[in-house]
Structure formats: C-alpha cells, structure tokens
Amino acid sequence: MDTLLGLIVLLIKIAVMLGGLLLAASYLVWLERKLLARLQIRLGPNRAGIFGLLQPIADAIKLLTKEDIVPSAADGFIFRLAPAVVAVTALLMFAVVPLGPDIRVFGRAVPMVITDLNVGLLFVFALSSLGVYGVALGGWASNSKFALLGGIRGAAQMISYELALGLSLVPVVMLAGSFSLTTIVDAQAGIPFIVLQPVSFAIFVISAMAESKRIPFDLPEAENELGAGFHTEYSGMRFGLFFLGEYVHIQVLGALTAVFFLGGWHGPLLPPVVWLMLKIFIVAVIMIWIRGTLPRLRYDQLMALGWKVLIPASLINIVVTGAFIQFGTI
Amino acid sequence: MSEDKLKTDEKPLKPTESSGWSALKALAEGFATTAKHLARKPITESYPEVKRQLPERSRARIVLTHDPDGRERCVACYLCSAVCPVSCISMQSAEQPNGRRYARWFRINFGRCIYCGLCEEACPTSAIQLTPDFENIQRDILTLVFEKKDLLVEGCGKDPSYNYYEHAGVTTDQRGKGEHASETPPVNVKSNLP
Numbered sequence: 001m002d003t004l005l006g007l008i009v010l011l012i013k014i015a016v017m018l019g020g021l022l023l024a025a026s027y028l029v030w031l032e033r034k035l036l037a038r039l040q041i042r043l044g045p046n047r048a049g050i051f052g053l054l055q056p057i058a059d060a061i062k063l064l065t066k067e068d069i070v071p072s073a074a075d076g077f078i079f080r081l082a083p084a085v086v087a088v089t090a091l092l093m094f095a096v097v098p099l100g101p102d103i104r105v106f107g108r109a110v111p112m113v114i115t116d117l118n119v120g121l122l123f124v125f126a127l128s129s130l131g132v133y134g135v136a137l138g139g140w141a142s143n144s145k146f147a148l149l150g151g152i153r154g155a156a157q158m159i160s161y162e163l164a165l166g167l168s169l170v171p172v173v174m175l176a177g178s179f180s181l182t183t184i185v186d187a188q189a190g191i192p193f194i195v196l197q198p199v200s201f202a203i204f205v206i207s208a209m210a211e212s213k214r215i216p217f218d219l220p221e222a223e224n225e226l227g228a229g230f231h232t233e234y235s236g237m238r239f240g241l242f243f244l245g246e247y248v249h250i251q252v253l254g255a256l257t258a259v260f261f262l263g264g265w266h267g268p269l270l271p272p273v274v275w276l277m278l279k280i281f282i283v284a285v286i287m288i289w290i291r292g293t294l295p296r297l298r299y300d301q302l303m304a305l306g307w308k309v310l311i312p313a314s315l316i317n318i319v320v321t322g323a324f325i326q327f328g329t330i
Numbered sequence: 331m332s333e334d335k336l337k338t339d340e341k342p343l344k345p346t347e348s349s350g351w352s353a354l355k356a357l358a359e360g361f362a363t364t365a366k367h368l369a370r371k372p373i374t375e376s377y378p379e380v381k382r383q384l385p386e387r388s389r390a391r392i393v394l395t396h397d398p399d400g401r402e403r404c405v406a407c408y409l410c411s412a413v414c415p416v417s418c419i420s421m422q423s424a425e426q427p428n429g430r431r432y433a434r435w436f437r438i439n440f441g442r443c444i445y446c447g448l449c450e451e452a453c454p455t456s457a458i459q460l461t462p463d464f465e466n467i468q469r470d471i472l473t474l475v476f477e478k479k480d481l482l483v484e485g486c487g488k489d490p491s492y493n494y495y496e497h498a499g500v501t502t503d504q505r506g507k508g509e510h511a512s513e514t515p516p517v518n519v520k521s522n523l524p
Contacts, residue, residue: 043374
C-alpha cells in the first residue's frame, strides 16, 4: 500500500514537474524573443495574441506539422536519437532539484523533490556531459560539413568547460559537506554561498553558459559561420527538441545557480517554490541580457579562457577555501 | 611560434587598455548600453498598419506606360525579353498600318520575376518600368502571370516627357521623314551630286 502510494505521489510529482518545465520552456522562448527584441529596440513577437503571448503555441503547431526530413546520406538511427538525448538529459537534471522544504499531505511528509540522490551533484554533471553527446552525435550523423564542425566544436567546448564547472563546485561541496542538492540548499539557510564563494559563482556561471551553448559561447551553432551548426540538417519537431533542450537547459542553469549559490528555495515572505522560480527567472533574464550584449568569442579565445583562466582560478579557489575551512572560522 | 605570428598583426595595447580593470569597465559599458536601449521605444514600424512611402526608384511590380500623348510606348523590340535573366517576359510583335510597332500580346510571369530591373534599363522607349508597389502576392501562382491588359497603366511613369516616335527616324502618323527631333530634312540623292 505504501509502495503504491509512493509511486502515485512520484508520478504526480513527475507530471507536475514535466508540465511546468515544458510550459516554462515555451514561455522562456517568448520571453527571450521579446526581451531580446526590446534590447535591440525592436518589437518582438506581437501578432499571435496580446503581446504575442500565443506565439509559443503557434510555434509548437508549426514545428509539429512540419515535414520531418532525414537526409538520405545521414545515419538514420543516430540522427533520430540525437535530439532526444539533448532534451531528455536537460529534463532529467530537474529530478534532483529541491523545490522547497518537505510538505505534509494527509499527515505524510512529502519531499518537494522528485528524488533526493545523495550524489545529486554528480548526477547533474553526468547528465550535462551526456547532453553534449546529443550535439556531437547529431552533428556527426547529419553527414554535413557544417553540422560536423558544430558537433566537434560542441564536444571540444564541453571538454574545456566541464572541468572548470566541476572544480568550481568543489568549494560548495566542501562548505556544505554533501553532494546532495537538498543538503546544499539546507546549508545556505543562513548565508547563500554567493557571498562566501563569489569566485566560484563567477566560474560556475561562465562555464555553465559555455555548457549550455549560448552566446557568447554559441560556437557549436555559430549561425553566421556554420549555417546552424549541429542542427543544420534538422527540421520539424526534431529541431524543436534541440530547441526545447536549450531552453530547458537555461532553466536547469538557473535552478542550479539558485541551488548552489543563491540559497535555493530559501527566502523571506514568499513561498519557497516561488522563491526558486524567481531566482531561475532572474538568472534567465540575465542570460538574455548577456545574449543581447556580448559578441561570440573566437574559438581560441574560448579555449584560452577555459584552460588558462577558469581552471587555474578554480584550483586556487579550492586551495584557499580548504585553507579557510582548516584554519579559519567558516 | 604560432602565437608570436598571431601577435604581429595586432596593435599593441596601451597599459590603460589592457588591464583587467579596463576590461571590466568595457563590459559594464556594454551592459549599460543595452540596458539603456531596453527603456527606449522600439523603432519598428508595424507593416500592415504603418505603410512607409517607398523610394520612387525601388523595384517591384512591372508596368507598361504610355506616351505623353496617351499611346502605348512599347514597340515590342524584344530587348527586355532578351535581357531578362529568368526569361519571364514574352511577347509577339506586330505593326499597325500607320507604321507604329506594338506588342500583339505581352506577358510577364511574376512567379519567375526577380525584380532586377534589367528590362527597364534595356527598354529604348521607357515603356517597361518598375514601380514601388510590392504588395503583389497571390494564393494561386498562375494568377501571377500578367497579361498586357494587367500591365498597362495610365500615364508616363518615371519618364514624363519621352516620346519615342518623336526621335526615331521612322515614318508614322506622328512624324514624317526629316521631321523628327534633331533630324535634318532628307536630301535628294539625285540632285546633291557634285
């Protein structure tokens, strides 16, 4: 009976989470288009519904009804698989993000997280590395030079930034004493880690943006050199899955930034879930602002920043944090 | 080695330009600029509501114009048809009893036309002209094939004064031999022998 009840609760949580994520992703697209337009003194989508609010629905209908083309020279199986890899890995990362403290339903404690893995942070890293397989394989399976170049760039970029991303979170783990995201959030009940670890925060945000392949790190797409990069040959909903994956990834990035540095769901007055959503929203808006401001890095600059700046900086940061924990008062 | 090579064609930065502080300042300036633009009113003119007056010489729908005296300018010389890079112009020439040439039928397939304007440049009589009217969209592609009656417009278009038969040395009901502009009267070849 208990198992069954647990299963039902789990399914409800997954359904709510997936529904929320996909809805948020589609409206994040709207927000990005609208905000980016205003940053560039344009209007943005404004035809479908008031303020263009029905635009995501129109886009979804368009993507779903478009012809699904698989190039005859492409490796069909991998070509079809790659977009799903990108979307699924992005969605799965939310399984370990805590949305709030435990709530009580009919006298039972229900944790506000789908699964509280004790290696949640490693799980997130594993998935974010796997997500790049979608890009690399999609680029390779397309059998097109532009897509291949985009896929290779995606893989190279992942290798360069995964290291800095992982190292930047080591001090957070050291401070919280756990890999579990729930424990990390609980450790920030007093002071959020952004105050204690500003360097870590900066490295994390930069590397995470490189991981999510957004401007100024959008070299795998680089529309003015590579057509559309790794998804050049994709059309219809397969392209839509790449697109969806990117925008779910922005939410993941916002959620992880909130969980690791901004205190997760902690915050005064408002309910915990609202605080988390607010923090995700703020991170998303800042990322759109960055997209509207910065140009794309050159490839050697991207590599130099990753290997020569971020990795040494994060290593030094770990040593300094360790010294403080050992000898200091933190 | 390769790094040295890369460096050679870059201007060396002044110490004030290459410091981390100046880099941060430049970043902050960039973000401030975009943030400022967020508060500005968009400069977009929403198309179907606001229709901007296009420049007179912008190239869109093709028309056939008339002489200042109201007669068809086109003499069906086939030059536009020959110069057209997508072969969208076709016609058949004919001659009226008064000596004026005209197109028996004249057809432009706007489904193929790329609005390059070469026909207008080739035209010796200023008959064929491109207009700024670009709202020429049809659901059915066959309705984009324009016949002569669809192409002919009132007036002279961009060239208000030119009248081909005032200049051409062809006898028509308009001008006889030697009566055209900048033409000397014909000489009698039998009487001007030395």
